[in-house]
Amino acid sequence: MSAQTAVATRGLSKRYGHVTAVDGLDLDVRRGEIYGFLGRNGAGKTTTIRMLLGLIRPSAGDVEVLGRRIVPGETAAFRGVGYLVETATAYPNLTVRENLEIQRRLTGSQTGAVAEAIALLRLDEYADRRAGQLSLGNKQRLALARALLHSPELLVLDEPGNALDPAGIVEIRDLLRRLSAEQGVTVFMSSHILSEVAHLADRIGIVHEGRLIEECPRDELAAKARAFSTQALTEQERADALLTMDLERYFLMRTGGER
Amino acid sequence: MFASVLSTEFLKLRRSKVTWGTLLGLSLAPLGLALFMWILREPGRAASLGLLGTKANLSGLEATWPFYASTLTTVIGVGGLLLLSFIVAYIFGREYTELTAKNMLALPVARHWFVVAKLVVALVWWLVLVAAVVAETFAIGLALGLPGFSAALALSTVGNSLLAAGMSYLIVPVVAWVTTVGRGFMPPLAFALVMLALGDVFAHTGWAQWFPWSIIPLLIGMVGTPQTLSAGSYVVLALTFFAGVGATIAQLRWADNAQ
Numbered sequence: 001m002s003a004q005t006a007v008a009t010r011g012l013s014k015r016y017g018h019v020t021a022v023d024g025l026d027l028d029v030r031r032g033e034i035y036g037f038l039g040r041n042g043a044g045k046t047t048t049i050r051m052l053l054g055l056i057r058p059s060a061g062d063v064e065v066l067g068r069r070i071v072p073g074e075t076a077a078f079r080g081v082g083y084l085v086e087t088a089t090a091y092p093n094l095t096v097r098e099n100l101e102i103q104r105r106l107t108g109s110q111t112g113a114v115a116e117a118i119a120l121l122r123l124d125e126y127a128d129r130r131a132g133q134l135s136l137g138n139k140q141r142l143a144l145a146r147a148l149l150h151s152p153e154l155l156v157l158d159e160p161g162n163a164l165d166p167a168g169i170v171e172i173r174d175l176l177r178r179l180s181a182e183q184g185v186t187v188f189m190s191s192h193i194l195s196e197v198a199h200l201a202d203r204i205g206i207v208h209e210g211r212l213i214e215e216c217p218r219d220e221l222a223a224k225a226r227a228f229s230t231q232a233l234t235e236q237e238r239a240d241a242l243l244t245m246d247l248e249r250y251f252l253m254r255t256g257g258e259r
Numbered sequence: 260m261f262a263s264v265l266s267t268e269f270l271k272l273r274r275s276k277v278t279w280g281t282l283l284g285l286s287l288a289p290l291g292l293a294l295f296m297w298i299l300r301e302p303g304r305a306a307s308l309g310l311l312g313t314k315a316n317l318s319g320l321e322a323t324w325p326f327y328a329s330t331l332t333t334v335i336g337v338g339g340l341l342l343l344s345f346i347v348a349y350i351f352g353r354e355y356t357e358l359t360a361k362n363m364l365a366l367p368v369a370r371h372w373f374v375v376a377k378l379v380v381a382l383v384w385w386l387v388l389v390a391a392v393v394a395e396t397f398a399i400g401l402a403l404g405l406p407g408f409s410a411a412l413a414l415s416t417v418g419n420s421l422l423a424a425g426m427s428y429l430i431v432p433v434v435a436w437v438t439t440v441g442r443g444f445m446p447p448l449a450f451a452l453v454m455l456a457l458g459d460v461f462a463h464t465g466w467a468q469w470f471p472w473s474i475i476p477l478l479i480g481m482v483g484t485p486q487t488l489s490a491g492s493y494v495v496l497a498l499t500f501f502a503g504v505g506a507t508i509a510q511l512r513w514a515d516n517a518q
Contacts, residue, residue, distance in 0.1 A: 055516050056517050075367050
């Protein structure tokens with residue numbers, strides 16, 4: 001595993017009894033790139049992310065994050081990692097600011113980091129509101145603020161667009177792109193929504209039944225998808241897809257989002 | 260790092276309604292005790308108010324300080340053990356029910372610090388509750404003007420209460436372990452109730468001094484007269500404490516911690 005690799009797995013597997021959730025996964029996510037981990041529900045995305053973060057033990061194989069092998073119970077490797085696993089959760093009785101303050105203290109970040117994260121995710125209006133009273137979209141923003149608070153080198157994001165409205169998705173997309181381009185942050189993001197990954201990722205890996213069945217740069221995958229749609233889609237399906245894109249643009253324009 | 264973890268645990272505790280709920284719940288015990296004393300002292304008036312059933316047998320019970328104080332020790336020893344189990348189940352279990360365990364366990368913080376910090380928070384919370392209840396009981400007892408008060412009795416009551424409270428604390432790390440294995444409130448609460456019932460059963464046998472949950476009933480005289488514990492009982496309690504702490508740390512460190 002090279003020094004240029006932010007996340008590497010070799011033969012990574014996870015079995016639950018007779019069910020194999022992840023099956024011999026070999027991944028190499030380069031430093032500074034945005035890697036889209038695409039798969040249907042139940043494909044093994046979240047299980048992989050849990051293993052990357054040391055939350056569950058692999059049945060077989062190795063994981064290396066930012067050059068450090070992940071050993072069960074050893075958490076020092078996560079100093080440079082920001083993450084969002086599955087649903088965005090926070091302590092409901094604590095305010096947004098207090099939830100972020102917990103993250104700040106436990107990651108040893110500077111005092112100003114909370115205010116910066118609040119501003120970055122546009123949570124100023126909700127900073128003193130209890131997390132339990134937030135909308136799903138704002139909970140997602142809070143979870144992303146948590147992930148970004150300590151200026152991590154690597155972001156591991158499980159379905160980051162969950163619960164966000166279209167304008168919010170575009171905003172987070174732009175933020176992640178900026179972090180990657182300007183600060184060299186590596187982003188490993190999973191999603192079951194192709195458009196979410198396609199708009200953002202430099203490279204895309206498709207996972208199915210726990211196996212990586214395809215991995216290539218985004219443009220290459222887009223070319224394959226275009227060729228496929230030319231052959232397989234009906235006129236009506238193509239028209240529906242275009243209509244969806246047009247509606248999304250119009251919606252963003254009317255609601256103040258960019259595009 | 261431990262100081263940071265501890266400060267965040269106290270922040271979570273301070274904002275929780277459960278903290279104040281337990282204080283309210285336990286503070287009702289001396290009030291109930293005071294009512295009981297008043298009934299013993301004024302059985303005729305209590306009966307006329309419907310507080311005393313026609314078949315109630317009050318023989319052997321008396322409204323005196325020694326009886327009042329020994330009942331307080333029983334309340335703290337047995338009722339308190341159940342309440343402390345609830346507190347520990349809450350402190351550890353909320354991370355699972357609020358789905359924040361996954362956030363907590365991927366932080367760059369050694370996981371044993373979370374276990375130690377949560378147990379320290381439980382200890383402080385428990386001592387505050389016990390101190391408040393003992394103070395309340397004394398205030399109410401003095402207001403009632405019960406006979407038989409002496410400085411020696413007051414000292415021994417405080418001492419016995421603290422001893423029972425301390426012994427309860429030595430047992431509850433096992434409840435913490437059950438919480439982390441069961442990932443929620445219900446398994447530890449069921450466990451605590453079953454253990455309390457088993458403790459009562461064992462307390463009537465020759466094994467009482469060797470079974471952790473029957474040592475407190477033995478000490479406070481819940482079965483027969485209060486007994487001086489053998490050194491073996493203290494060793495059993497110490498072993499139970501270290502086994503519970505060790506098992507909880509091992510669970511968080513090496514077991515799968517998916518939610």
